[in-house]
Amino acid sequence: MASGEDDDPVIEEIDVYLAKSLAEKLYLFQYPVRPSMSTYDDVNHLSAKIKPKQQKVELEMAINTLSPNYCRSKGEQIALNVDGTTYEETNTYSTKIMDKQTFTSIQATTNTSRFAAAVFRKGELHITPLQGILQLRPSFTYLDRADGKQREREAANEGGDSSQDEAEEDVKAITVRFSRPESEQAxxxxxxxxEFLQRKQAEESWVHLHYHSLRDGRSEHERQYLYCQAMDASDNSELVKTPKEYLAMLMPPMAEEKIVRPTGPSNVLSMAQLRTLPLAEQIKTLMKNVKVMPFANLMGLLATGIDSTAVLRCIQQVALLVQGNWVVKSDVLYPKNTCSPHSGVPAELLCRGRDFVMWRFTLERWLLRKEVAAIIKLPPEDVKDFLEHMAVPRINRGWEFALPNDGNFIKKHPDVTHRQQMLWLGIQSKLEKVFNFNKDDFIPKNTPPQESVHVSGEQRLKAAQERARQSQTSMQHALLAKKREAPPGSDVQVKQEPLSDGEDGEQPMDTSSAAASLNGGVNGYSGAGSPASEHANGTAPPAELRDFVAKTFKKDSVLTLSELKRLFNLHLASLPAGHGSALMAVSDRMLQDAILLSQCKQILVPFPPQSTAAPDEQKVFGVWETGDALDKHRRLLYELFSSNFRVRRKVIQTRLAQEFGDDLAKTDVDRLLKECCGSLSGWWYLKGTTQS
Known part of the structure; x- marks a missing residue:
């Protein structure tokens, strides 16, 4: 090549050597939160340890407590929070002051094949491959220990005299289960x-190291290994390449891409692929993608010949009924241990907020996003996601539920509709506690007002008298028929009874609403006209209800009416479809009658005037008679709580000793308190009445 064409002349040639002595031991430490001009070379390193497989390093460095920039009072406060006032060998700060800090590493990159450390000496460049590049940052685990100490102190203070009461637990039976063989996919x-990765990391033990400073003799000795020990070319064959081979290493030829491109998006299944899955997976996949769907459309997407009963059983596992349509459950879209892609909010909070939106749509067709956001208090992006799953925006009107009310499904499947209604009652009770609202606060909007029919007092009187005459006539006919059928000589009398309880002849009637109307007709279904509605005007609760109440109070000696209603709704929701028809229309009055018939009585707990407890939460019932030796002690305990809503343990023990002597064992007192009460900040409350 002519000299005029050479615009990049070679100025100097440098020999490059590959040093292997530290090839698998050399790490590069980076301190991203420390200025480059302020190094840790002169800082006293107290300890060092490493996990070689994980490339995890921890360094413990001293803090100059005599520096004018060091706040001694803050250091003493931190040491006190972490270690407390007692001296132990395991204390983090033995000098009672924060005099050290720990640095923990993370890998800056997992592939270090392109990185090396190089030293230049006498025209020679010696490079050593790096085993790892680690970034060290201050560790704040001492704050976790301080929080742990604080929680221990709070627990000790709250327990008061009964610090050991809550620690004593009943002996529980151990159930032995044999796990099934694990599949390859699982x-x-x-x-x-x-969890598995964390456990594997914890299995590798720490290797403790001895730190040598920069100017230490051992450090100088180890630095010599950064130079290649064998200088002849035979031992450095890795760098002896022809120009063509070296160029091929720098720019490898393009390899043909042999990956077969899918014909469709990777997250979309064809109908043929979908129908190869089990029925439950088919329905779950469809609901996760569609979010809201009428049952008729779902049946149309599935293969012909599938039994609708099987589909109904599967759809209830992954969706809830809203206005006769199926909407995918929140926990299907937001599984446990996940978070929002927009805001990072945990899945548990997302599920609560989305359930609230779904519940509101069971009451009305229109929602305003700002009203929803003001209650669930989640970021606007998440609230918008919830609404987009099941509604469409309308200009100047808010968000309307995406599908019309499917009345045909409600009429065709009343058992499924009722079961879903019971589920919504359970969800509603949880939402009321979480978001602190009352269902009466949400009167359905944008619904035409019902036409009111005015009935005068005279018309009501005539209607009542007519009903009474018809009832008496039917009774007379029945008695006459019985008299004709009676054998000769028997005495059967037919007596005309006057109207009772007033001229209108109306019988006393239980006006308390049935359970089916608690939610304002959720999903368009009402419990009126059901077989169980005949009990509404009766005097005795159904046997199934009495059995449920008796079993519930056998587990919990004290319950509020609100808690019992919640447990009852959950019990109804757990019943198989078609069962429990006698419990479909249970009023509050029937529930309280069943309580009194189960050897229980109401405890008149005097709640404070500023209490925010709902009326149902202020109705407290307790077991009165069980037949065991503690019945009289339990009744005395109720008497104490009839004069104050919270009592000290010492007062309870003193009163029990005065009434029944000192022969009551501590274990019996513990059992009594555990059955009936709960403790908070040294005070004891009846269950369900804790004022937080």
Whole structure:
């Protein structure tokens, strides 16, 4: 090549050597939160340890407590929070002051094949491959220990005299279960899980190291290994390449891409692929993608010949009924241990907020996003996601539920509709506690007002008298028929009874609403006209209800009416479809009658005037008679709580000793308190009445 064409002349040639002595031991430490001009070279390193497989390093460095920039009072406060006032060998700060800090590493990159450390000496460049590049940042685990100490102190203070009461637990039976063989797919998921990785990391033990400073003799000796020990070319064959081979290493030829491109998006299944899945997976996949769907459309997407009963059984596992349509459950869209892609909010909070939106749509067709956001208090992006799952925006009107009310499904499947209604009652009770609202606050909007029919007092009187005459006539006919059928000589009398309880002849009637009307006709279904509605005007609760109440109070000696109603709704929701028809229309009055018939009585707890407890939460019932030796002690305990809503343990023990002597064992007192009460800040409350 002519000299005029050479615009990049070679100025100097440098020999490059590959040093291997520290090839698998050399790490590069980076301190991203420390200025480059302020190093840790002169800082006293107290200890060092490493986990070689994980490339995890921890360094413990001293803090100069004599520096004018060090706040001694803050250091003493931190040491006190972490270690407390007692001296132990395991204390983090033995000098009662924060005099050290710990640095923990994370890997800056997992692939270090392109990185090396190089030193230049006498025209020679010696490079050593790096085993790892680690970034060290201050560790704040001492704050976790301080929080742990604080929680221990709070627990000790709250327990008061009964610090050992809550620690004593009943002996529980151990159930031995044999796990099924693990499939390959399940094993892969387990190996990739965060819990498995954490456990594997904890299994590798720390290797403790001895730190040598920069100017230490051992450090100088180790630095010599950064130079290649064998200088002849035979031992450095890795760098002896022809120009063509070296160029091929720098720019490898393009390899043909042999990956077969899918014909459709990777997250979309064709109908043929979908129908190869089990029925439950088919329905779950469809609901996760569609979010809201009428039952008729779902049946149309599935293969012909599938039994609708099987589909109904599967759809209830992954969706809830809203206005006669199926909407995918929140926990299907937001599984446990996940978070929002927009805001990072945990899945548990997302499920609560979305359930609230779904519940509101069971009451009305229109919602305003700002009203929803003001209650559930989640970021606007998440609230918008909830609404987009099941509604469409309308200009100047808010968000309307995406599908019309499917009345045909409600009429065709009343058992499924009622079961879903009971589920919504349970969800509603949870939402009321979480978001602190009352269902009466949400009167359905945008619904035409019902036409009111005025009935005068005279018309009501005539209607009542007519009903009474018809009832008496039917009774007379029945008695006459019985008299004709009676054998000769028997005495059967037919007596005309006057109207009772007033001229209108109306019988006393239980006006308390049935359970089916608690939610304002959720999903368009009403419990009126059901077989159980005949009990509404009766005097005795159904046997099934009495059995449920008796079993419930056998587990919990004290319950509020609100808690019992919640447990009752959950019990109804757990019944198989078609069962429990006698419990479909149970009023509050019937429930309280069943309580009194189960050897229980109401405890008149004097709640404070500023209490925010709902009326149902202020109705407290307790077991009065069980037949055991503690019945009289339990009744005395109720008497104490009839004069004050909270009592000290010492007062309870003193009163029990005065009434029944000192022969009552501590274990009996513990059992009595555990059955009937709960403790908070040294005070004891009846269950369900804790004022927080």
């Amino acid at each position: 094993r892969q998921r387990r190996v990739q899980s965060y």
